[in-house]
Amino acid sequence: MDYSLKIGGEAGQGIQTIGDALAKVFCRFGYHVFTNQDYESRIRGGHNFYQIRLSDRPIRAPRRPLDILLAFDRESIPAHRAEVREEGIIAYDSSLLKESFAGPQFLDIPFVKIATDTGASRIVANTAATGAILGMLGFSLDPLFDILTVLLKRKDDRTREQNRLAAVAGHEYAVKNCGRCSFSPASTGVPKMLVGGSEAVGFGALAAGCMFYSAYPMTPSTGIMTYLGARAKEYGIIVEQAEDEIAAINMALGASFAGVRSMTGTSGGGFALMVEGVSLAAMTETPIVIALAQRPGPATGLPTKTEQGDLFFALYAGHGEFPRVIFAPGNPEQAIRLTAKAFHISQKYQIPVFVMTDQYLADTQWTLDSVALDNLPMKDYRTDAAEIDRLDAYARHAFTDSGVSPFGIPGKTKHVVVTDSDEHNEAGHIIEDKGLRSKMVEKRLFLKLENIRKEIAPPVFLGSAAPETVIISWGSTYGVVREAVESMGDKKIAMLHFSEIYPLPGLQSFDYVEVLKKAERTICVENNATGQFARLLKAETGCAVTDRILRYDGRPFLMEELLEELRGRS
């Protein structure tokens, strides 16, 4: 089984509430669920949608044909009618849309009347619709009641009861009146977790011991701050909304210098302001993790849409030459793991590390069976204060074989900890000496980079072991590329997905360059206009791709469209 449903409506109608509740119910029943959202830069009105796909096998991307369209606004009908399968259903409330539609696909359900009959306000039409969808799909309501209890925990008993009644009435109505509802839920499995991209970055940060997050709100990065902020008390961490992004990164660097694992997050425009701070982190060898949730630019661009357009920006941001690491997770599982790894690498080498997502990944939710907490690199890289106290003198930037100096914490040792954005000596004081300058560059850059390269994991390689065609991707396109490649069922095709982007993985454990050289066609799929990753790959390995599939209209790749493109080229 593999069903897709879309909920369309205006901002402020609560379509996200319906979508989230349904997705959770499906997870409770043990289904694999994938959700994604498309919204506009407004709080009320406009047209947004929330799409849910559920299946009894793993799924990784949205599919185009819809089984159910729930239309909460008039715009949903012309915008999405063509996506509905011939035998699919378009559920709507003629009183809400002020229009009736004829045809076998249409099912008029009085969501508003069902809601108001319970004595509730019109907004409870959401809950009636949620119940109706579950009825159409043949699911029971029990998990929904649990979810409503949590969702409405701040409301009074009467409101909770009205919502319960509305769900029951919506469910009954759909069961009774949906003539063509022939959905057959497969047997249920073990309940799954539903994890979103922003939450995954937030959870990964917590799991790595992040205790300080400072940021300025900016779509699509704000979800990380919201997730961490809601847990600040429980975890004993500080989440501070800074006056601007410049302050955000500098605050995080201050906290990090003082011994606390710190992070900031933003999108392209905000990151533009942070750039001097990236350079500062490098010069002062202060660890920091930067979450960069991309959206289409230049400038304000499309604030709520998606793009992978800032790879080069992250790669080259900051004046001067210094090492950095860039991760770009392809799904929430990778987002958790790589955000935790970002802290680990950042602390171990005292460098800035990026976690790059985009609106698409930030706002998608995937199901996971579990998250292994045992494999997290829970290790403190700060030097023990007693050890530093035993030294005659402490130098924050002491030369060592690895280029990494003992990480002393100010106020915790009897020695003073000194660092500077100017070029400095081992003790951290300003110098202009040419010999010392060269040595410091070599320490910060070459010595560290040698070991950093060894930390980078090889790309994901799936499909034919000796492929004629290789589909290359990075970051958030992982799921859609994998679905497309798998559904081609071509024995001569493989995919190569990079989530650890920079430095590019070494070739010792897996020589992917050899695979690319041997293939006839190498096609790089990117959500940008200039094929930035393909250019990086060429610059670093000399390996040029033979073809590119690029999308830069602010929307994510859709499986069917990508499949068509791939079939046309391979």
Place this chain on the structure above:
Amino acid sequence: MEGVEKYLGEVPAWCPGCGNFAILRAFKEALDAEGIEPYRFCIVSGIGQAGKFPHYVRCNTFNGLHGRALPVATGIKLANHEMLVVAVGGDGDMYGEGGNHLLHAIRRNIGVKLFVHDNQIYGLTKGQASPTSMEGMVTKNQPLGVLSGQLNPMAMAVALDCGFVARGYAGDHEHLKALIRSAFNHKGFSIVDILQPCVSLNKVNTYEWYGKRVYHIGDDHDPSDRIKAFARALEWGDRIPIGIIYRNDRPSFESRLPVIAARPLVDGVGKWQELREKLAGSLNEFR
């Protein structure tokens, strides 16, 4: 080591006769008088002649970027609020490049002590106008004279209800030392604007110029009276008041954060077992 010797830092690279030397001496004496060991406090600075200040004091030091001392200092204070955190910068650094951070540091009332070496001119870049340069001052970059109005940092701070607002003068040693000590002991955000003659580049606001104008704010002034404080802050010209202009008892930002009520944030680092248990709970929220 005894006395101010324990704060001996690098050899200053300032011009001979610079007002900064007097500030450095008063600062060290204030530290010694308060009995603050070098490793117990941290100075954060930006860029400018004043930005070099922490190198000349033996102390924990973060000499960061131009204009950004306050956000870095805020981060340090939040990570370890038991440490005395001082920010130092010039008038260009704090009132120009870092102006937005100053507004918000005052709003937060974060317990950082800010000392501005205000020489009304850019020193490091050799003589351009600063936000506190007086209107009409001619420089190489402002040949028509400064057209913008002169920033009044004291009036601005009072208007923003800053926790502690004071003005000192590099040429009045004992008075300055006492002001620095008062700022150290204030719980919330403190700003001390220190008039500092630039002997190389500012030929208007000289020792002689300031010497004729500054006067001590007397005991008759009530620094808790905001309206009177504002009036005092507006005085500039023939008579320039030095001393504590305004102070209030707004609680500091860090004192209002429950997560650091029991211990500084940095003391909670590395508690992996505790963390694992919380993570297991957060995972359940995904179900």
